[in-house]
Amino acid sequence: MDLFSHIDLFSTDEVKKTSFDLPGADITFYENFFSASESDRLYKILLAHTEWQQDYMTIYGKELDLPRLTAWYGDTAKTLTYAGSAKKVHPWNSELLFIKERVEQEADIKFTRCLLNLYRDGKDSVDWHQDYQGELRENTVIGSVTFGETRPFQLKHATRKDLKRLDIPLSHGSLLLMQGATQQNWKHRIPKTTKNIQPRINLTFRWVE
Numbered sequence: 001m002d003l004f005s006h007i008d009l010f011s012t013d014e015v016k017k018t019s020f021d022l023p024g025a026d027i028t029f030y031e032n033f034f035s036a037s038e039s040d041r042l043y044k045i046l047l048a049h050t051e052w053q054q055d056y057m058t059i060y061g062k063e064l065d066l067p068r069l070t071a072w073y074g075d076t077a078k079t080l081t082y083a084g085s086a087k088k089v090h091p092w093n094s095e096l097l098f099i100k101e102r103v104e105q106e107a108d109i110k111f112t113r114c115l116l117n118l119y120r121d122g123k124d125s126v127d128w129h130q131d132y133q134g135e136l137r138e139n140t141v142i143g144s145v146t147f148g149e150t151r152p153f154q155l156k157h158a159t160r161k162d163l164k165r166l167d168i169p170l171s172h173g174s175l176l177l178m179q180g181a182t183q184q185n186w187k188h189r190i191p192k193t194t195k196n197i198q199p200r201i202n203l204t205f206r207w208v209e
């Protein structure tokens with residue numbers, strides 16, 4: 001029996017907390033932050049009932065579909081400008097409030113918004129980026145929750161080539177908290193894969209007004 005099948009046999013809903021010691025970053029990862037039964041239920045509801053939309057980015061005047069579906073939810077039903085274009089913000093629903101409150105207890109802050117991403121298959125991805133620009137990027141807190149397929153969340157330092165890339169497999173029911181100067185110093189992405197995989201939902205809770 002190899003190590004992994006051994007772990008699977010005895011897997012529990014126990015939360016496993018890991019802190020990463022990276023220069024200029026404050027990142028904590030919680031496996032099983034939501035139990036398997038909570039995660040299964042939330043995955044199904046969010047997949048079916050979120051107002052998923054096909055967003056686009058404008059590159060050299062051309063509109064290109066983003067390789068994923070997205071939806072914004074938040075405190076007030078209004079529009080917000082993100083990555084250069086206006087987005088509709090839907091009001092919170094009971095599932096999102098349930099998830100938000102659990103993450104708020106751990107992060108010790110109140111979130112005002114959530115961006116949901118749906119990666120339908122391995123062709124869906126998000127390219128290297130840092131969340132927010134300018135002042136908003138400094139000390140922002142991002143609470144990132146995953147349901148569905150595990151995808152590697154890759155982190156690389158924005159300027160230092162001597163530091164190794166880090167891959168964190170964001171599993172079903174996990175929470176990744178990024179705080180402090182993380183967004184200023186590190187870039188992140190979800191790469192594409194040719195593997196035949198299931199959909200993945202990611203929720204990033206944010207606190208900007």
Ligand SMILES: O=C(O)CCC(=O)C(=O)O
Pocket residue numbers: 115117126131144153170188190202204
């Ligand atoms: O899907 C993820 O885990 C990351 C999403 C992300 O980086 C973003 O929406 O800014």
Ligand SMILES: [Fe+2]
Pocket residue numbers: 129130131188
């Ligand atoms: Fe991001």
